[in-house]
Amino acid sequence: MTIVASEPTAAPTGKGVGPLLRAWRERRKISQLELALRADSSARHISFVETGRSRPSEEMVLRLAERLDVPVRERNALLLAAGYAPHYPETPLDDPALQALRDGMERLIRGYEPYPALVVDAGYTVVAANRGIAMLLEGVPEKLMTPAPNAMRLTLHPEGMAPRIRNLREWRGHLLAQMEREIALHRSDRLRALYEEVAAYPVPEEPPGAAPAEPVPYFALPLHIEHAGHTLSFVSSISTFNTPMDVTVAELAIETFLPADRATAKYLHTVAG
Numbered sequence: 001m002t003i004v005a006s007e008p009t010a011a012p013t014g015k016g017v018g019p020l021l022r023a024w025r026e027r028r029k030i031s032q033l034e035l036a037l038r039a040d041s042s043a044r045h046i047s048f049v050e051t052g053r054s055r056p057s058e059e060m061v062l063r064l065a066e067r068l069d070v071p072v073r074e075r076n077a078l079l080l081a082a083g084y085a086p087h088y089p090e091t092p093l094d095d096p097a098l099q100a101l102r103d104g105m106e107r108l109i110r111g112y113e114p115y116p117a118l119v120v121d122a123g124y125t126v127v128a129a130n131r132g133i134a135m136l137l138e139g140v141p142e143k144l145m146t147p148a149p150n151a152m153r154l155t156l157h158p159e160g161m162a163p164r165i166r167n168l169r170e171w172r173g174h175l176l177a178q179m180e181r182e183i184a185l186h187r188s189d190r191l192r193a194l195y196e197e198v199a200a201y202p203v204p205e206e207p208p209g210a211a212p213a214e215p216v217p218y219f220a221l222p223l224h225i226e227h228a229g230h231t232l233s234f235v236s237s238i239s240t241f242n243t244p245m246d247v248t249v250a251e252l253a254i255e256t257f258l259p260a261d262r263a264t265a266k267y268l269h270t271v272a273g
Contacts, residue, residue, distance in 0.1 A: 017082035022050040024068045038067040058084045072250035090247035114272035122251035123190050124151045156198045166224035222260045233260035
């Protein structure tokens with residue numbers, strides 16, 4: 001698949017920077033004193049900022065956001081709440097400025113073939129995928145592929161890959177829990193709507209003998225999926241960019257699927273020729 005541009009997600013709004021910072025601090029489960037030490041400030045000043053008695057400087061907002069490991073989009077929201085302009089741009093993925101990034105991601109996922117790999121944005125829209133993913137999507141109806149395929153919808157829709165996933169209940173639970181964590185972190189209405197949609201999909205009855213023949217790998221939950229009469233097993237890994245300075249780049253994730261057994265690896269190499 002070719003890399004496609006993703007739609008920007010609206011930044012959440014708050015009632016002031018103080019309550020937002022307090023919410024992030026409580027989410028990280030650290031005290032005002034600990035945050036003050038991390039940010040080279042004082043607990044008194046942190047308290048004043050959180051209660052609105054003191055307006056933090058732009059530099060302080062960014063410093064606190066960094067110490068609290070706030071996502072890049074949410075850092076812009078904190079700045080806006082404090083009365084400052086956003087610090088991080090949100091460049092469309094199809095912008096010429098990101099050409100090198102697009103080329104690099106394409107080379108990366110192609111180089112992973114014959115194993116499946118894809119790139120998704122914050123709303124799980126697939127922006128790039130290799131031939132390993134295309135193989136797993138064989139037979140999925142076109143209506144799920146257009147206008148822009150969504151990884152969660154493709155996986156859990158009853159007309160998508162769901163009927164072929166042998167451990168659907170476990171894999172579905174894993175994906176829904178992942179989305180719940182993302183919703184708590186980003187507070188995205190778009191992501192919440194997607195979650196409510198896919199969580200409402202009916203779960204097919206598991207066929208007899210659905211349990212895998214081989215022991216489940218202890219290090220990660222495997223995905224067991226059928227292809228052309230063969231049951232393939234994968235474990236997935238998700239990578240993001242280190243210290244991104246752009247909202248779009250910060251919200252991209254590269255997911256790779258590693259064969260969980262030798263039979264799967266052999267099958268993929270055989271199919272790839």
